[in-house]
Every structure is written in C-alpha cells, then in structure tokens.
Amino acid sequence: MSNPPGTKAYALKFISGKYQGGEFPLKSDKEIVIGRSSELDMVLVEDMVSRKHAKIVVQAGKVTIADLGSTNGTFVNGEKIKQARLKEGDRLLIGTSILKLLAAADGGKAIDEKAANAALEQVAAAKPKSAGAMSGRIEEVPLPDLLQLFQTSKKNGVLVVNTGQNDGRIYLRGGKVYYAVIDGNHELGPQKSFNRLITWDKGGFELQPPDGQEFMIELEESTEALLMDSLRQLDELRRIESSLPGRQSTLSLELPLEKPLRELKPDELDVFQLVHNFGSVGLVFDKSSASDLETATALHSLLKKGFVKRT
Numbered sequence: 001m002s003n004p005p006g007t008k009a010y011a012l013k014f015i016s017g018k019y020q021g022g023e024f025p026l027k028s029d030k031e032i033v034i035g036r037s038s039e040l041d042m043v044l045v046e047d048m049v050s051r052k053h054a055k056i057v058v059q060a061g062k063v064t065i066a067d068l069g070s071t072n073g074t075f076v077n078g079e080k081i082k083q084a085r086l087k088e089g090d091r092l093l094i095g096t097s098i099l100k101l102l103a104a105a106d107g108g109k110a111i112d113e114k115a116a117n118a119a120l121e122q123v124a125a126a127k128p129k130s131a132g133a134m135s136g137r138i139e140e141v142p143l144p145d146l147l148q149l150f151q152t153s154k155k156n157g158v159l160v161v162n163t164g165q166n167d168g169r170i171y172l173r174g175g176k177v178y179y180a181v182i183d184g185n186h187e188l189g190p191q192k193s194f195n196r197l198i199t200w201d202k203g204g205f206e207l208q209p210p211d212g213q214e215f216m217i218e219l220e221e222s223t224e225a226l227l228m229d230s231l232r233q234l235d236e237l238r239r240i241e242s243s244l245p246g247r248q249s250t251l252s253l254e255l256p257l258e259k260p261l262r263e264l265k266p267d268e269l270d271v272f273q274l275v276h277n278f279g280s281v282g283l284v285f286d287k288s289s290a291s292d293l294e295t296a297t298a299l300h301s302l303l304k305k306g307f308v309k310r311t
Contacts, residue, residue, distance in 0.1 A: 008061055008103060009028070009104035010025075010026045010063055010101055010102065010103060010104055011024060011026060011101075011103075011104040012024045012092070012099040012100070012101060013100045013102050014123070015091075015136050015137070015141055016098035016134055016140070017095070017098060017134055018045075018096065018124045019044070019097055019120045019123050019124050020127070021123050022119060022123040022124075023119075024042055024099075024116045024120065025116060026056060026058045030057075032055060033055045033068075034055065034094060035051050035052040035068070036049045036050065036051050036053070040052065042113070042116070042117065043117045044120075045121075045124075049095035049097075050068070050069075050071050052068045052069075053074065054066060054067050054070065054074045055068060062085060063086040063101060064083065064084065064086065065081070065083070066083040066084075067081060067083070072095065073153065074093070074094055075094075075149060075152055076090055076091070076092055077090055077091055077145075078148035078149045078151070078152050080152055080153075087101070088103060089101065091149070093149050093153060096134045098136065098141055098149065100140070136205055137202075137204055137205070138200060138203050138204070139202055141205075143197060143198055144198060144227050144231065146205065147177065147223055148227070150223075151175040151176065151222075153175065154174045154175040156172055156173055156174060156210050157172055157207045157208055158170070158171055158208045158209075159171075159172060159207050160205065160206050160207075161203055162204050163202060163203035164203065166182060166200075168181070168183075168193070168196075168197045169182075170194065170197060171210075171213070171215075172207075173210075176222065176223055178218045178219050179217075179218055180193040180197055180219070181193050182196060185286075187286070190215070190217060190218070190219050194226060194230060195292060196292065198231065198234060199234055233292070236293055237292060237296055240297060240300050241296055243300060244300060244303070245281050245310045247281050248280075248281070249280075249281045250310070251279055251280070251281060251284065251311060252275070252279060252308065252309060253275065253276055253307070254306050254307055254309045257307065259305065259306070264302075264307070265301075267294060268301055270288065270289070271284060271288065272307055274287055274288060275299075275302070275308045281299075
C-alpha cells in the first residue's frame with residue numbers, strides 16, 4: 001500500500017547503532033509504535049529500548065512523535081521529549097539508535113512493517129560483532145550534535161573518533177565531557193584537543209565503555225559551554241587561518257631584525273620564541289600553551305609585522 005497521491009512520504013534512516021544503514025518507511029495516517037516487543041510496528045531488539053517505547057504518527061503531511069513512558073527516554077535533536085512535531089532532517093535517539101527523518105526515496109510505495117523489520121534484522125546481523133552499540137559516521141552526525149545527544153541522555157564512556165589518519169578520544173561521565181586527547185598526545189591538553197576534535201567533519205565514531213583511566217586535569221565546564229566556546233573559536237580561527245601557512249609549512253625569523261622586540265605583546269613574544277625553537281607551523285601550534293585561536297592571532301601578527309617569515 002502506498003501513501004495517498006500528493007502526500008509526502010517519509011522514512012527513518014538509522015545513522016548510528018545496531019541497525020545503522022537500515023531504513024524504516026512511515027505510512028501516512030498510520031500510528032507506528034516503536035519498542036522491543038515483537039508485536040509492535042517497529043521492533044528494536046536492545047536492552048535500552050522499552051517494550052513500548054514511542055509512537056510516530058504521519059497525518060496530513062505532519063509527523064509527530066510521543067514517548068510512551070519509556071525507561072530511558074526519547075530524544076529529538078538532543079532534547080528529551082514527551083511529544084514533538086518532527087521535520088525533515090531531525091535526529092531521534094531511541095535506545096542506542098540515532099535515526100534521521102528523511103523523505104522516502106521510493107515515495108513510500110510497498111510499505112510493509114514486517115518486511116521493514118526483517119530488513120533491519122538483516123542489517124544488524126551483517127554488522128561486525130566487534131562494532132560498538134553506538135557507532136556511525138560524523139558525516140551523518142556531526143560531533144557537536146552527537147555530544148549534545150549524549151549530554152541529554154547522560155551517557156558514560158569514551159567516544160572514539162577515527163579519521164583514518166588521526167585518533168581522537170572524548171571522555172564522558174553522565175553526559176559531561178571531562179577529558180579529550182588526540183593520538184595519545186596528552187601534552188596538547190584536554191581543552192585544545194577538544195577544540196580541534198570539534199573541527200573534524202569526516203570519520204567514524206564509536207561510543208566505547210568507560211576504560212577506567214584517570215587524569216590529573218579535567219575539563220570543568222559543561223558540555224554545552226565547551227561546545228559554544230569551541231564553535232565560537234572555530235569561526236574566528238577559520239578567518240585567520242586562511243591567511244596563514246599550512247600546518248606542514250616551516251617558518252624562520254626575519255633576520256636581521258630591524259624592529260625592536262619590545263614592540264611585541266607577551267603572546268607574540270611567546271610565539272616568536274616557538275618559531276625560533278621549532279620552526280614548524282604545526283609544532284608552534286602544538287607547543288604553544290595558548291589556544292589555537294590565540295596562537296594563530298599572534299602568528300598572523302608576527303608575519304604581518306615582519307618578525308617571522310615562511311621558508
């Protein structure tokens with residue numbers, strides 16, 4: 001049975017979790033009950049999903065979702081809801097599954113809940129046993145959105161992000177980010193590592209169980225505050241970095257120095273010394289005790305004033 005002519009058809013695409021890659025079509029003027037019970041319309045077999053977890057209704061082109069008193073809650077775009085209207089592109093968190101509301105590719109034809117559930121089970125069966133319960137691609141779920149979901153749902157564990165070249169880890173306790181590290185380089189510090197991780201837009205993620213590691217320094221701000229500051233810095237950093245040499249470039253002092261060093265501000269002097277000691281843009285950023293934004297600002301000033309040059 002297809003949707004009525006002229007009615008937009010929708011589907012839920014699983015972008016993380018046990019059924020990642022699967023899709024479930026939504027029938028117009030039909031209540032879809034989601035839960036662990038095999039009697040329901042959409043069956044998600046996992047411990048964090050309640051027997052009857054939530055219901056979705058598509059009526060007159062409007063899509064609504066309601067939580068059915070589930071133990072672990074239903075979330076829309078990082079907010080725990082009792083009832084909400086959905087729009088195309090919205091992300092849902094049910095159990096360990098993140099789902100995205102999309103326009104149905106086939107226009108909603110040949111909808112059959114039993115066949116859709118069977119297809120989901122095939123997706124789950126084909127997934128490697130080593131894959132984590134919550135895994136996916138940050139192309140589908142950007143890290144800021146993912147962390148907001150984890151904050152609201154109070155997740156514990158280590159969010160591992162791998163780009164194929166770099167490995168990042170964000171540590172969560174009750175949904176709060178308390179540490180971050182890239183490629184095991186703890187010298188960067190958790191704040192700088194976190195800010196850099198937020199810039200990553202490609203790669204796979206997996207939420208792993210807590211690993212018991214303890215750290216001398218922990219991030220104290222809320223996840224929301226960390227994200228707001230990180231995204232603010234990212235916007236400003238992108239404007240400055242376009243005029244800077246790439247991270248693989250080398251730098252040297254502009255000799256002989258014609259201007260007195262007393263003209264430099266303290267943060268510029270610090271970066272000037274780093275250029276002298278290391279001579280690499282990447283190492284200047286890594287070794288700087290300042291944030292990447294502050295380091296970029298100081299380096300930009302040094303280049304403009306003629307104290308350092310690209311070699």
